[in-house]
Amino acid sequence: MTDTTHTPDTTDGDDFRCGYVALSGRPNVGKSTLLNSLIGVRLSIVSHRPQTTRHRILGISTKPEGQILYVDTPGMHRGAKRAMNRSINRAARAAMSEVDVAVQVIEAGRWTDEDAAVYAALAEQEVPRLLVINKVDLQKDKTVMLPFAADLMAKHTFDEVYYVSALKSKGLPGLEKGILKRLPKQAAIYGEDEITDRSERFIAAEMVREQLMLRLDQELPYATTVEIEQFSDRPDGIAEVHAVIWVERDGQKAIVIGDGGAQLKAIGTSARKNMESMFERKVFLKLWVKVREGWADDENLLRRFGYE
Missing domain, CATH: 3.40.50.300 (P-loop containing nucleotide triphosphate hydrolases)
Structure with a gap:
């Protein structure tokens, strides 16, 4: 990026x-x-x-x-x-x-x-x-x-x-x-205009997760993770992002969505604005909340969700 x-x-x-x-x-x-x-x-x-x-x-x-x-x-x-x-x-x-x-x-x-x-x-x-x-x-x-x-x-x-x-x-x-002064003398590894080796797809997931950390109470943010199912640039120049927020229980899903979907809308709005600022283009963000019990203890799922 x-x-x-x-x-x-x-x-x-x-x-x-x-x-x-x-x-x-x-x-x-x-x-x-x-x-x-x-x-x-x-x-x-x-x-x-x-x-x-x-x-x-x-x-x-x-x-x-x-x-x-x-x-x-x-x-x-x-x-x-x-x-x-x-x-x-x-x-x-x-x-x-x-x-x-x-x-x-x-x-x-x-x-x-x-x-x-x-x-x-x-x-x-x-x-x-x-x-x-x-x-x-x-x-x-x-x-x-x-x-x-x-x-x-x-x-x-x-x-x-x-x-x-x-x-x-x-x-x-x-x-x-x-x-x-403590680094080795050698040529630059990355280009002068690069700021990270992480993809926009990864950063988009992190920006959604940031809103979960900021907006949800007590231990709930630690029971969530975010998976990007689609990240593509449309012909009109808008980045289209589809993200799934994974939780561990149905009750957590209801809290993330909020009354009438208000919480999920607020999460999406703030995350989208941050993405647009970082990616320097318009973003269409679609969020879903899904339940996968015990995802944080499943090594295969953790690898799928990008945990190293």
Whole structure:
């Protein structure tokens, strides 16, 4: 997928650097928001709920001095009892093993057992490790930040620490420079106008799922997934998208549809507008809600739905 609005003048000279960077961390520390801010495009879906990201997302940032290939990994979590959760953890670990630089993102002032588990997975990789302390804008008492970071650096091996606010795009230039200098010197892997290796079909499914995460209450969003049955461009230039929202029980189906179809209509309207903004053309979106009991524990269905 490409973004034709940003085409920097880059060269593949001797000083040009290019490589993969894993953005890792426990759920809900702001990895997807960080990715979006770093590449300047709202690529990875975001909600206030933990485990919004279920797939590996590649975001490409091309600058005159180098090309950074950010890999937004699903948040690693403990006690993964369902097949889908185990798949998410596998995707996160696999992404860590295939990069040139590993970035662990944590929340300002917090280091949990899940953070420690992420660090343990990163420590298995022989690549530079950077610590990113995110959400510093929410830390009212800034005097605690330096002792907090100093304690972490004393107990763990990181090459450098960075303080950022992904939501407000603060502290990112320094992080980018720190990443670039640790990437190998090599030519760009992707074109200057590419922003991801994911297809529009995949992004369409994610945009529908984002609305489920934002609009549905309690645990229901985690019982849903989205499958694109059709994605085609009509002769009139409109992208026609047919998507199925899968749930596990009939009662969940009724909630997703809502009274008189109101909830499903709101989900579709918001998702369609986001698609039109990203795809830069009109979209005709048709949604269905179907029941498949136990889909999140069915390995074959998970592969069909795109889980790695």
